[in-house]
Amino acid sequence: MADLDARCWVLDPPCPRAGDAYRRIALGKNVSMMVVIDPHTPMTLPRLEFTGPEAEVTLHEKAVQDNVDKWDPSVSISANLSALLGFEVPSRENATSEEVDCTCGICYSFLLDGAVPDKLCQNSRCSRPFHQSCLSEWMRSLPMVRQNFNMFFGECPYCSEPMSCRM
Structure with a gap:
């Protein structure tokens, strides 16, 4: 290790x-x-x-x-x-933080209460990762977001593509 x-x-x-x-x-x-x-x-x-x-x-x-x-x-x-x-795995010496950014697009951290960003924008030009809890809280605060059963239906905070997440 x-x-x-x-x-x-x-x-x-x-x-x-x-x-x-x-x-x-x-x-x-x-x-x-x-x-x-x-x-x-x-x-x-x-x-x-x-x-x-x-x-x-x-x-x-x-x-x-x-x-x-x-x-x-x-x-x-x-x-x-x-x-x-098939390529050299990035290290802190051969890559920049922008090249390997895997942080949540809402809270800007990687780990949040032990969870990694696991919800992604499906727009291939955006592909921004989010923690499920951050995205849920974000969507809960927006008036235009629809709710259905235990799901929120809204937009990506970055590119406005449709996104959904659990409540």
Whole structure:
């Protein structure tokens, strides 16, 4: 895990400890990847979970599927992840915060009460991420938002595309 902490842009946990078996890494374009290491076999292929705009996530998942045979237990985890994805994983040294921004478009933080931004604007030119709770609170405050059962129907605060979220 020290390799990931040193060579990747780690978003979560904010203060990694030796016992944390996961890291959420920024990949860029509002995309992040959760890397979950099996502590019993740390050099084997970890579980990877992508979060971000659907089109970007699909590209990364396909790259991993296409390159899974490139995983080499004798090299570092960060080098293996770069081989799987087909590009150098961003680090704080080789990327800017604008390139890897995964913060909520309302509260401007990544973690809020332990939750990451998981609701995305579906407009491919916007793709802004939001915490479910922030978006719900935002929509609750607007008079033009419609409510139906346990859902709000409104617009993205950035591009005005239609969006919905749970109450």
